[in-house]
Amino acid sequence: MICLYVHIPFCRERCPYCDFFLVTKPGFVERFFEALAVETTAKASLFAGQAIEAIHFGGGTPSLVSPSFIDAWLSQISGLAQISSETEITLEANPEDLSPASLDALQALGVNRLSIGVQSFADRKLKALGRAHSAADARRVVSEALERFRSVSIDLMCGAGGETLAEWESDLRAALDLRLQHISVYMLTLEEKTRLWRDVRKGLRRLPGEEAQAAMYRLAAELLCGAGYGHYEISNFALEGRHSRYNLASWMREPYLGFGPAAHSFLVSGEAQTRFSNASSLTKYLADPAGAVDFREALTDEQRFDEQVFLSLRIRKPLSVGFLRKGHKLGHQHLDSVLVRLQEQGWIGVESGEVSLTEAGFLFADLVAAELLSA
Template sequence: MSESCPDHACGQASEEPLSLYVHVPFCRRRCSYCDFFLVTRLDHIEAFFNALAVETLAAAPLLRGRRVKAVHIGGGTPSLVPVRLLAGWLDLVASLCMFTSDVEIALEANPEDLGGNSMAELQAAGINRLSLGVQSFLPRKLSALGRRHTAEEASVITAEALNRFAAVSVDLICGVPGETLPEWLVDLQAARSLVVPHISVYMLSVEPKTILERSIAKGRVRVPEEAVQASMYAAAIDTLGSSGYQHYEVSNFALSGHHSRYNLACWMREPYLGFGPSAHSFMRDDGSERRRANAGTLMRYLDNPRECVAFEEILSEEDRFVEQVFLTLRINLGLDVEFLRKHNKLGLNLSTAVEDFLARGWIVIENDQIFLTGKGFLFADHIAGEFISG
């Protein structure tokens, strides 16, 4: 992979760095809890990357002159596609823009895809961060989630990834059907003992129209009560916090210097371009801000990747305010009280809401900045909603 584009392609680098996301929508099968856009027809992979190249070239005017600091390849399961296709797309992007010297290029991967020489091939292609969809190190939980890898593979592949890559993240899910708090503590300890530098903790969410939702409706499975899930989340905060992990976002914990650069850029409302079906983008241009989303259908994307945008809007001042409140609370950077008062019409109602959340132990105020507590993270969206209502 080339590190930068030729001068005639890049021109003058923009001051604001850009992040990129590509949605690779292929999976061998759909997990019961998943509601992401994906397809299980793997015979379209080559056609998809051809279309991806067309869409990327069409975005050349947005890429030229930009420094790219982060690339996130998600899905789907991008680790199941041939590495040469990933490398080809990265080379194409590098010919159109300029990667920073410390660019973070992350790939979402399942443990069962990373045997043999695959990690070395990914490194050669330019991947320098792996986000492993481990979900659990316990056989029973993996079976309940319908995961293809074994508990042994989860541990072995994670350990090997840590030996090869400076940046590794592991996804863990709590609240799996039948799960107990002691089981969850074993999972946390397994990740902690491996010294995984970044851990994403997700409480199992029962999304509409998923296999899991139908199974629950038919009485086939039961998930832990909300109070149990809350205790698991609190256990993650305590366990990982005591081991030096920074709880820098609702679902994410990192040792110093190991936060996800792409995800943090999105939460901090920095510009990013998305490629592939269902991918989202956020861009600034001459003082305006706009968001857009590609259509979540593979066939439409393959037919015309140049014209695949399904939604686009220019953000109003109110939209920006709402996003700022929600996202600042999500990453707990400190929400300025005067900013809240200035941009909404709550008046005394704002003071009442703040006092209520303080009394509940959901927030603290330091230097006129509002921060969520560990307990408050559970109610981040509710708190944000109260701050912007009216």
């Protein structure tokens, strides 16, 4: 089985905190999907005949394009591989793009999971984040989506300018009232060269500090887990069986194939593991979609070990102490001292020879991974 990802790079405008690859040139949509069809044909040998576990349309803003373009590409894929009623088909969307008619159209073409970029249910915060929709839009669209799709996910963001813990709790409780199947929680981070990064450097905006953001993250885990959501990945919470199949597959280092500019892929063939990616340029992509790959790397044993540590910790998958001993470079005694220190900090637990993050340690997963790798 394999998962597929399609990067649809179009947005109306760039949010002030966003550093994803995107373009604000809707006039290129038709040419993009023509190029996508060419790339898909060129890569067909990599997935032809296989069962497709999940398809994820990301971006950019996939909901910005006509559903007819999505339908045409899905028809092409269904002629090359096995798509069934069990295939999870996710489309990322913004509330301002969704009407009852567009939701009906997406449902009709086979999308069964919608991921909506709500970010907040408070107008003041949405304005601070530079979002185009209102809180009323978000509530209306989510409610309409829940009537149509078997799974609906929303993104919530904490750490906006001026945000308090009480405001964040209000967002979380608004989401809980809707009883969504999946909720993603992201801390607002300053990405270099974004508009928000420049504004903060100039003193035009101030964001909550690290301690305040950490408190918001802990509150999210407390409320969502207390309401029955499983904290299955650093930023993701889901009801039983409602996790994102595509995202979980990528964190578990299962094969996935990316299409579109800036899309990444990971393939396994026997003992060989390869990562490759397309150029982050719409111009280059449109000029040669069949030759879109501009980076390819066969993973070494060391890279596989490093990835296994980082990605396993993200999903709280236990790591055996024996596995860590086999891959470390500075000796068993040094590794043991690191494990003891991380336990004393309350970030990991070690039981039956396996290392797992604690709920508190989830906040420091990357730091824990770096400590274990340096060991």
